[in-house]
Amino acid sequence: DIFEDAETVVTPSGSCAAMVRERYPRMAEMAGETRLASRLQALAPRVHELSELLVDVLELEDVGASFPHRVTYHHSCHAKRSLGVGHQPLRLLRAVRGLQLAEIAHPEVCCGFGGTFAVKNPEVSTAMLTDKLRNVLDTDAEVCVASDMSCLMQIGGGLAHLRAGVRTRHIAEVLASTERAA
DSSP states (O other): OOSTTOSOEEESOHHHHHIIIIIHHHHHHHTTOHHHHHHHHHHGGGEEEHHHIIIIISOOOOOSOBOOSEEEEOOOHIIIIIHOOSHHHHHHHHTSBTOEEOOOSSTTSOOSOTTTHHHHOHHHHHHHHHHHHHHHHHTTOSEEEESOHHHHHHHHHHHHHHTOOOEEEEHHHHHTOBOOOO
């Protein structure tokens, strides 16, 4: 009801966008809620993950940001696999003044969070996180950026546990930054 008349709905999370665009209509259909399913299907094309909206819809790449740090980018599974969002965040980051982008090895590999996956499969989740942390640390980045808070929570927790000195930031924070080199 809240979003039905909205021209555009933007979320800073690939997981949320994928849920609204893909899962909600299917869940409504499976529940036999045909009217709700129809309304959700009409909403779906207007729901966008933030970087997708900026690059694909608004055709923006340079948003005037400045962030003088060495950064690596973690690709969120839901954004990449469900929405096809992969190049959009990288294009935005490449346009940020002062930012050095250090591409991560195996960007397609999950961080191990996956919603309840980390709770239901803690050993596998931890092994996946260990691999991701190794790849983050191999970039010599000061900051690991992602577009999904669950990934940032997982990676940030692992980096903090290691006392690695690598911070995590949501891409929106980087795109809003006007930080200048010291």
